[in-house]
Amino acid sequence: MNIEYLHYFLDVAKTKSITRAAKLNFISPQGMSRAMNELEKELGCQLLIRYSNKLTLSAIGEELVPKAADIIESYAGMLEFAAAKSQLQQVGSHSIQLECQNVAMLAFLTKEAKDYIFESSEIHFRESQNSQIRHDLLASNANGLSDACPIIGLVCFFNQDRNSNVGGIDDLEKKGYQYRPYLKTYDRVMVNAQSSLAGKDALTDDDIVSKHLVSTNTYLYSLLSKRFGREAIVLSSSDFSLRKRMVECDSAVSFLPAIASLTMAEETGFVLRDMEHSYEVEIGFIGMEADLESDCFTGLMQILNDFYRAHADEGYYTLCD
Structure with a gap:
C-alpha cells in the first residue's frame, strides 16, 4: 500500500x-x-x-x-x-536526512552532488514524494526529532502559479520551516533517440500525443491529463527506469525538466525535445534555518552553485534569488 x-x-x-x-x-x-x-x-x-x-x-x-x-x-x-x-x-557531527522528490533526484542533482551525498557520513538520503516530505517534516517538528536527525526536503513543483503548493508551504512555514526556491526550469519531452520526433526541435501537442504518454504519479499527472486528456496517459508511475524503458522501446514518450540535458548528458537511448507550449517547474529546499546553514548542507549547496552558475547562460533554467 x-x-x-x-x-x-x-x-x-x-x-x-x-x-x-x-x-x-x-x-x-x-x-x-x-x-x-x-x-x-x-x-x-x-x-x-x-x-x-x-x-x-x-x-x-x-x-x-x-x-x-x-x-x-x-x-x-x-x-x-x-x-x-x-x-x-555520528556522535559529534551535525547529521541531516535529505528527503528528495523523485524528479529532483533524477534531473536536478548533478553527479558530483550525488557522489557528495552518498559518500558523506553526515547526510542520510531517502527518496520521497512532496507530500511524504511534508508529513515527515511535520512529524519531526511535532515529536521534537529535528535535533536528533533533522530533515531537509528537496522538492519539485510542476505548476506555473504554484496555487496548489501554497497550502502545504504555508503549513510548514507556520511550524518554523523555510522554503528556499533554488531554480525555475521547464519540462521537455523525452523521446526515443531514433524516432521521427527526435528530428524535430520543438513538438506540438499533436506530435506529443502521436505516442502514448507515461507520467510521474505526482501533480504532473493532473497537469498532463488536463492538457492532453486522461486517455492519452497509459502509465503513471514514480519508477523512472520503467518510464525510460518504454521510451527507449519507442512505445511512449515521457517528460523531464530541461536541466536533465545538463545532468543526464550520458544517456543515449532517449533525447529531450522542447514543447511548443511548455510549463514551468520549480525546484527548492525546505528545512529549518539552522539545518539549511549546516556545514554538510552548505557543502552540497556549494557543489550545486558551482555547477548551475557555470551553466546559467545555456537557457535551461533561471536561478532564484
Whole structure:
C-alpha cells in the first residue's frame, strides 16, 4: 500500500474537503480524488460519501481513521528509531536526512552532488514524494526529532502559479520551516533517440500525443491529463527506469525538466525535445534555518552553485534569488 494515500485520507478526514487536503499535499484536487478512489478500491470499501456541495466520511471511513493514524505513527516510529541509531553512529557531527522528490533526484542533482551525498557520513538520503516530505517534516517538528536527525526536503513543483503548493508551504512555514526556491526550469519531452520526433526541435501537442504518454504519479499527472486528456496517459508511475524503458522501446514518450540535458548528458537511448507550449517547474529546499546553514548542507549547496552558475547562460533554467 502507498503510505502517502493514508496521509491523504487523514487530511481529507480532518478538512472534510478534497480541495483543502490537496493543497496541503501539493497536488491537484483531481489527483487527491483519484488517490482516494484508488485507496477505496484497494481496501474494498467506501471511505467517503460525496454530495454535490459537501463530503463526509462513511461509517467505515470513520472507523478506519484511527487505524490509519496508528499505521502512520508506527511508520514514523520506525523512522525515529532509525534516525536515533544513525545519530549514535555520528556522535559529534551535525547529521541531516535529505528527503528528495523523485524528479529532483533524477534531473536536478548533478553527479558530483550525488557522489557528495552518498559518500558523506553526515547526510542520510531517502527518496520521497512532496507530500511524504511534508508529513515527515511535520512529524519531526511535532515529536521534537529535528535535533536528533533533522530533515531537509528537496522538492519539485510542476505548476506555473504554484496555487496548489501554497497550502502545504504555508503549513510548514507556520511550524518554523523555510522554503528556499533554488531554480525555475521547464519540462521537455523525452523521446526515443531514433524516432521521427527526435528530428524535430520543438513538438506540438499533436506530435506529443502521436505516442502514448507515461507520467510521474505526482501533480504532473493532473497537469498532463488536463492538457492532453486522461486517455492519452497509459502509465503513471514514480519508477523512472520503467518510464525510460518504454521510451527507449519507442512505445511512449515521457517528460523531464530541461536541466536533465545538463545532468543526464550520458544517456543515449532517449533525447529531450522542447514543447511548443511548455510549463514551468520549480525546484527548492525546505528545512529549518539552522539545518539549511549546516556545514554538510552548505557543502552540497556549494557543489550545486558551482555547477548551475557555470551553466546559467545555456537557457535551461533561471536561478532564484
